[in-house]
Amino acid sequence: MHKVYHTIDNLSGSIITLRAEGVKYRELAQVTSRAGTSLAQVIKLSGDTVTLQVFAGARGIATDGKVRFLGHPMRVHFSDSLLGRAFTGSGSPRDKGPVLTDNLIEIGTPSVNPAKRIIPRNMVRTNIPMIDVFNSLVESQKLPVFARAGEPYNPLLARIALQAEVDIIILGGMGLKYDDYLSFRDTLDESGALSRTVMFVHTASDPIVECMLVPDIALSTAEQFALQGKKVLVLLTDMTSFADALKEIAITMEQIPSNRGYPGDLYSQLASRYEKAVDFDTAGSITILAVTTMPGDDVTHPVPDNTGYITEGQFYLRNGRIEPFGSLSRLKQHVNKDTREDHRTIMDAMIKLYSAFKETQEKQSMGFRMTDWDEKLLKYGMRFEREMMDLSVNIPLEKALDLGWQILADCFNPDETGIPSKLINTFWPKK
Amino acid sequence: METTGKIVGVNGNMITVAFDAAVAQNEVGYACLEQGGTTQRLMSEIVRIRGRLADMQVFEDTRDVQIGDVVSFSGNLLSAELGPGLLKQIYDGLQNPLPQLAAQCGFFLQRGTYLDALDRDAQWMFTPAAKSGDRLTAGETLGTVPEGIFQHRIMVPFAMSGVYTVKSLAPAGPYTVTQEVAVLADADGHDHSVTMLQRWPVKLPITCFAERLKPVDTMTTRIRSVDTFFPVALGGTYCIPGPFGAGKTVLQQITSRYADVDIVVLAACGERAGEVVETLREFPKLPDPRTGKTLMDRTVIICNTSSMPVASREASVYTAVTIASYYRQMGLNVLMLADSTSRWAQALRELSGRLEEIPGEEAFPAYLESLIANFYERAGLVRLKDGSTGSVTIGGTVSPAGGNFDEPVTQSTLKVVGAFHGLSRARSDARRFPAIDPLDSWSKYQSVIDKERVEALRSILRRGNDVAQMMKVVGEEGTSIQDFIVYLKGELLDAVYLQQNAFNDVDAATPAKRQQEMFGVIEKAMLADYPFAKKDTARKFFQNMAQAFIDWNQTPADAPEYASRRDAIMQTTEEASRHA
Numbered sequence A: 001m002h003k004v005y006h007t008i009d010n011l012s013g014s015i016i017t018l019r020a021e022g023v024k025y026r027e028l029a030q031v032t033s034r035a036g037t038s039l040a041q042v043i044k045l046s047g048d049t050v051t052l053q054v055f056a057g058a059r060g061i062a063t064d065g066k067v068r069f070l071g072h073p074m075r076v077h078f079s080d081s082l083l084g085r086a087f088t089g090s091g092s093p094r095d096k097g098p099v100l101t102d103n104l105i106e107i108g109t110p111s112v113n114p115a116k117r118i119i120p121r122n123m124v125r126t127n128i129p130m131i132d133v134f135n136s137l138v139e140s141q142k143l144p145v146f147a148r149a150g151e152p153y154n155p156l157l158a159r160i161a162l163q164a165e166v167d168i169i170i171l172g173g174m175g176l177k178y179d180d181y182l183s184f185r186d187t188l189d190e191s192g193a194l195s196r197t198v199m200f201v202h203t204a205s206d207p208i209v210e211c212m213l214v215p216d217i218a219l220s221t222a223e224q225f226a227l228q229g230k231k232v233l234v235l236l237t238d239m240t241s242f243a244d245a246l247k248e249i250a251i252t253m254e255q256i257p258s259n260r261g262y263p264g265d266l267y268s269q270l271a272s273r274y275e276k277a278v279d280f281d282t283a284g285s286i287t288i289l290a291v292t293t294m295p296g297d298d299v300t301h302p303v304p305d306n307t308g309y310i311t312e313g314q315f316y317l318r319n320g321r322i323e324p325f326g327s328l329s330r331l332k333q334h335v336n337k338d339t340r341e342d343h344r345t346i347m348d349a350m351i352k353l354y355s356a357f358k359e360t361q362e363k364q365s366m367g368f369r370m371t372d373w374d375e376k377l378l379k380y381g382m383r384f385e386r387e388m389m390d391l392s393v394n395i396p397l398e399k400a401l402d403l404g405w406q407i408l409a410d411c412f413n414p415d416e417t418g419i420p421s422k423l424i425n426t427f428w429p430k431k
Numbered sequence B: 001m002e003t004t005g006k007i008v009g010v011n012g013n014m015i016t017v018a019f020d021a022a023v024a025q026n027e028v029g030y031a032c033l034e035q036g037g038t039t040q041r042l043m044s045e046i047v048r049i050r051g052r053l054a055d056m057q058v059f060e061d062t063r064d065v066q067i068g069d070v071v072s073f074s075g076n077l078l079s080a081e082l083g084p085g086l087l088k089q090i091y092d093g094l095q096n097p098l099p100q101l102a103a104q105c106g107f108f109l110q111r112g113t114y115l116d117a118l119d120r121d122a123q124w125m126f127t128p129a130a131k132s133g134d135r136l137t138a139g140e141t142l143g144t145v146p147e148g149i150f151q152h153r154i155m156v157p158f159a160m161s162g163v164y165t166v167k168s169l170a171p172a173g174p175y176t177v178t179q180e181v182a183v184l185a186d187a188d189g190h191d192h193s194v195t196m197l198q199r200w201p202v203k204l205p206i207t208c209f210a211e212r213l214k215p216v217d218t219m220t221t222r223i224r225s226v227d228t229f230f231p232v233a234l235g236g237t238y239c240i241p242g243p244f245g246a247g248k249t250v251l252q253q254i255t256s257r258y259a260d261v262d263i264v265v266l267a268a269c270g271e272r273a274g275e276v277v278e279t280l281r282e283f284p285k286l287p288d289p290r291t292g293k294t295l296m297d298r299t300v301i302i303c304n305t306s307s308m309p310v311a312s313r314e315a316s317v318y319t320a321v322t323i324a325s326y327y328r329q330m331g332l333n334v335l336m337l338a339d340s341t342s343r344w345a346q347a348l349r350e351l352s353g354r355l356e357e358i359p360g361e362e363a364f365p366a367y368l369e370s371l372i373a374n375f376y377e378r379a380g381l382v383r384l385k386d387g388s389t390g391s392v393t394i395g396g397t398v399s400p401a402g403g404n405f406d407e408p409v410t411q412s413t414l415k416v417v418g419a420f421h422g423l424s425r426a427r428s429d430a431r432r433f434p435a436i437d438p439l440d441s442w443s444k445y446q447s448v449i450d451k452e453r454v455e456a457l458r459s460i461l462r463r464g465n466d467v468a469q470m471m472k473v474v475g476e477e478g479t480s481i482q483d484f485i486v487y488l489k490g491e492l493l494d495a496v497y498l499q500q501n502a503f504n505d506v507d508a509a510t511p512a513k514r515q516q517e518m519f520g521v522i523e524k525a526m527l528a529d530y531p532f533a534k535k536d537t538a539r540k541f542f543q544n545m546a547q548a549f550i551d552w553n554q555t556p557a558d559a560p561e562y563a564s565r566r567d568a569i570m571q572t573t574e575e576a577s578r579h580a
Helices: A155-161 A178-190 A209-226 A240-252 A266-274 A301-309 A341-365 A372-389 A397-411 A421-427 B097-107 B224-229 B248-258 B273-282 B310-329 B343-352 B368-376 B409-417 B426-427 B451-474 B479-497 B512-527 B535-553 B560-579
Strands: A010-012 A015-019 A028-033 A036-046 A049-054 A067-070 A076-077 A104-106 A143-147 A168-176 A197-203 A233-239 A257-259 A283-293 A314-316 B002-009 B013-019 B028-035 B040-050 B055-059 B072-076 B081-084 B125-130 B141-147 B150-155 B165-167 B173-175 B180-185 B192-195 B196-202 B211-213 B235-242 B263-269 B299-304 B332-341 B379-385 B387-399
Touching: A015 B248, A028 A049, A028 B040, A028 B479, A049 B013, A076 A209, A104 A209, A143 A155, A143 A301, A155 A178, A155 A233, A155 A283, A168 A178, A168 A209, A168 A240, A197 A209, A209 A233, A209 A240, A209 A266, A209 A283, A233 A240, A240 A266, A240 A301, A266 B343, A283 A301, A301 A314, A301 B248, A314 B040, A341 A372, A341 A397, A372 B535, A421 B072, B013 B072, B013 B299, B028 B165, B040 B310, B055 B310, B072 B196, B081 B310, B141 B165, B141 B180, B173 B273, B224 B451, B224 B479, B224 B512, B235 B248, B235 B409, B248 B263, B248 B273, B248 B332, B248 B560, B263 B310, B263 B343, B263 B451, B273 B299, B299 B310, B310 B332, B310 B343, B310 B368, B310 B387, B343 B368, B343 B387, B343 B409, B368 B387, B451 B479, B451 B512, B479 B512, B479 B535, B512 B560, B535 B560
Parallel strands: A143 A283, A143 A314, A168 A197, A168 A233, A233 A283, B235 B387, B263 B299, B263 B332, B332 B387
Antiparallel strands: A010 A015, A015 A049, A028 A036, A028 A067, A036 A049, A036 B002, A076 A104, B002 B013, B002 B072, B013 B055, B028 B040, B028 B072, B040 B055, B081 B196, B125 B141, B125 B173, B141 B150, B165 B180, B180 B192, B211 B379, B379 B387
């Protein structure tokens, strides 16, 4: 029924071109050669010349390889039997489970109508004060963790995933080290969360095209669960690998690069994935936590930079701590007004003072004499870092707020904090 | 017979079409896609013609398009529908009403579905204003219909050139937008039927007014650092560049709420959907401080968020400015906010890349600068043909890559705007909001306070900043007490006047009158001489002042403590400058 083509004209990277007719844009094809069989997707049509991106890479594909067009775009299986399973970027099993071929859904589907979205309203409690107090995570939020390679971002993701109250966890791994994949699996397994988890993992040794598919598969699956009324948390790590895969393909396609070799549509590509985060009016929700490693710890690098403009805030992970500066949850004001009346004030006051502490610390390191005020700030800063910022601190929001007042009271007089008198009267700990 | 063509190439959202009869640059066509027995029509626009091949950008996802698919050309440029009923609407970049789309298609946007921008069944009470026999030109009023709190003028369609004689006018009564309300005869005696609905190609400016005037009056936004230090004029242009997280969108949201204008057109162009949702869910509930109606009654939202098709992102800013200009023709003051123009520029870059044009700086097309200039030039204060005035003020955010203002979009924008509100990462990191940098920003417009007085305080800020820089090197002990006081003054001005707490109902919005009063108080505190001997005493004093100011800022103007808190601050200033 589907015609088979036997002549491949050009091969370059993971891109092949051939002459064929009646092909649809974004259609899937099967490429068979000595190297084996792989799926491929149409990425350009020009007259009767068809350009395909081969998922497994073009290595070993012969000029007389067989290409059979399948007549449909990329589809994956969806059902509850996904739970507890692990797959590759093209949807084939990574564990020893069976191949799932029924009940197929398309991936990379249109975006949600903005008129059907609702204002996020539920806080996701993580028991990490740097998140709960200062930058609350909100259901349906899309939030990246910006970190240098080597920071403990994957354990942080796993911890948030386990402590957050969600129905389904979907892990999308891109360029993941095999060990990291195993530790994710083990962590989830030990806490019994594996049975509500689906993993789509592209490891560093897998073909690059599969890396590009991971977010789409993970998010389309998440979308189906959310439509069934489930609260879904999607973990994507690491989106920089995804962007690098885009870059690789774009360069092979001889596209004009825009910034440091990345294609001009990097923003739109990232946005169409992140924007899948949603709270459906009458169904479930998708919350996205992603890792974006910053090459050279440089936030102005195109990937973190474009990401920051798309996501609803970001967490900076530096030296194993979530930095208060730069870290931001844009949705926090939707939820932190209803927690406790002092939440916002504590949040602002403590950060302002911590910023003053940083300046003092700089002065100190240059050998300037410390005034009384400086001494107070130094004392405060140390306690703040030890009792609030440290990632090992595991306390609920209310306890963290009380702790905040206590630290302030131990270090300052009320009028030095810039807190309105009304709240001072209610909350300032009496000695 | 309509012109058709056949698709010969597909690359992303760009299709190449071989056509058989005359087509025009920027003409709209529809790619017809057979699928399961039904035909999907995907809207596209010609962006380049070479020989018998036209390159078209498709406003939708191009999945499943095949070589040989038919494209039918419409003969029209991309146009917006103008008429009563635009207010309160939420459109995508192609002017599809999103709520109606949701009612039809559910949660997800479905490609190839296009709905009428204006409700064809709604009836509007038409009152004729012109008389039979009147000789009118494009943009002059035929009659009016009430739309919310406004008298919506039904005008001679803007596309009609020359002088027309009114042959007949419909009597007062209810009409739909497609019913004839007037018949106009041109110079040759041909009759033209006019309805309340007219179409205008979005990429062309509407110029049916008598003359353009120089923008003078301040458009107050109730943001102190804007109104006092970096004001915007009605009919002016301004831009807000800033790195992510610096508060561009919050600033625009506040402006859209409190700006002293009749109508606000919001173009959410390639930004987060969540931000638009806040606006569209909250505006119908928030009261308009000017009229007591809801804010939604004076708002039009054009919403083409980042995951929606890129080509219609480019169209969205033009659709928005066309609607803004349409209401200007009714003698109204319209504010158009575009968030963010960088996304629009990126859409142009994607298009240019697919066309394989020779790239300019950072791969942006070489014509970017002139497109940006043309866009901002569509703002302006105008005198209409009936002598009344109307204005379009344009405020655009810019999202420079890496927060670095030396990039093409920011630089091209700065050349053509009248005010620059540069947001700084340093300020937003220190939670100093709004993060408008008081040293780098500028404005060429009139403030709510006299220029000299503003300059006097700005110079204190500047000197305070110099001292702060110096202190980083020589330390506090190496700084003289005089300099140290200047530094503290600068910090105080920043903390209590420039910074505003957007979450406090009172502090979030300061009307012009209160700003003038506040300015008087802070000015006194700034210009006073404080003979403090010790730095710690000085610091203590300014900390107390800041506390007193913040308490006052958060006191409603009609509260009993209002006056006493103000007087207390003045008294403290006076005492401190006298004693010690």
